[in-house]
Amino acid sequence: MSRRSTAPSQVLARSVAELPRGTLAQLRSQARRCRACPLWAHATQTVFGEGPADATLMLLGEQPGTQEDLSGRPFVGPAGGLLDRALEEAGLERAELYLTNTVKHFKYEPRGKLRLHKRANAAEQQACRQWLAAEVASLRPRLIVAMGSMAAQALFGAAFKVTRERGKLRHLGDGTTEGLATWHPSAVLRAPGPGRVRLYQELVADLRVAQQRSRALRTLPAASPAA
Numbered sequence: 001m002s003r004r005s006t007a008p009s010q011v012l013a014r015s016v017a018e019l020p021r022g023t024l025a026q027l028r029s030q031a032r033r034c035r036a037c038p039l040w041a042h043a044t045q046t047v048f049g050e051g052p053a054d055a056t057l058m059l060l061g062e063q064p065g066t067q068e069d070l071s072g073r074p075f076v077g078p079a080g081g082l083l084d085r086a087l088e089e090a091g092l093e094r095a096e097l098y099l100t101n102t103v104k105h106f107k108y109e110p111r112g113k114l115r116l117h118k119r120a121n122a123a124e125q126q127a128c129r130q131w132l133a134a135e136v137a138s139l140r141p142r143l144i145v146a147m148g149s150m151a152a153q154a155l156f157g158a159a160f161k162v163t164r165e166r167g168k169l170r171h172l173g174d175g176t177t178e179g180l181a182t183w184h185p186s187a188v189l190r191a192p193g194p195g196r197v198r199l200y201q202e203l204v205a206d207l208r209v210a211q212q213r214s215r216a217l218r219t220l221p222a223a224s225p226a227a
């Protein structure tokens with residue numbers, strides 16, 4: 001049975017009305033039955049986060065794509081392959097990170113045999129915020145890297161622009177957890193020609209900042225402010 005609290009999450013830009021409580025495994029199980037917005041109806045399954053329950057660093061994406069929908073795991077499609085390469089270049093081990101998405105179900109438009117990715121709307125994003133808030137409350141990451149505007153705005157608010165403000169460490173609403181925004185791997189894949197190379201290099205550079213900061217945070221007490 002779900003255990004819920006009315007306590008808002010202070011880490012995210014917007015609070016949630018009800019916060020599901022439990023271990024990550026319990027939350028994953030609860031989220032399988034979520035019907036809080038219409039997206040569950042046409043998706044294969046909930047794509048919940050995955051990674052160690054004591055991870056220092058959370059990587060936050062936007063919403064699952066078709067491969068994630070079929071496998072039930074985040075970042076396994078082409079964008080996941082690019083992310084794996086960028087993580088390796090930045091000196092980060094995927095197995096040590098907690099990876100999740102802002103919205104947990106695949107949204108798409110059928111086009112013949114294809115399922116074309118469609119962005120979750122504001123109401124769907126807000127409905128799903130409860131699961132991200134619950135993951136953050138359970139995991140208590142020291143640093144969250146938001147990839148793409150949907151994820152960045154979940155952390156830093158609706159006015160945040162990845163194009164202007166990526167790559168900078170900043171404190172989140174609770175005053176202790178830190179956040180950093182960067183490009184989503186899908187945006188790198190979509191960028192044409194030389195732009196793709198530049199975005200990829202910026203993604204790797206931002207992940208290096210996260211790698212160095214998360215390594216430093218592991219040696220500091222939990223309430224220490226950013227350097």
Ligand code: SF4
Nearest residue numbers: 034036037105127128
């Ligand atoms: S997208 Fe999120 S809020 Fe909507 S049904 Fe899926 S888990 Fe629930």
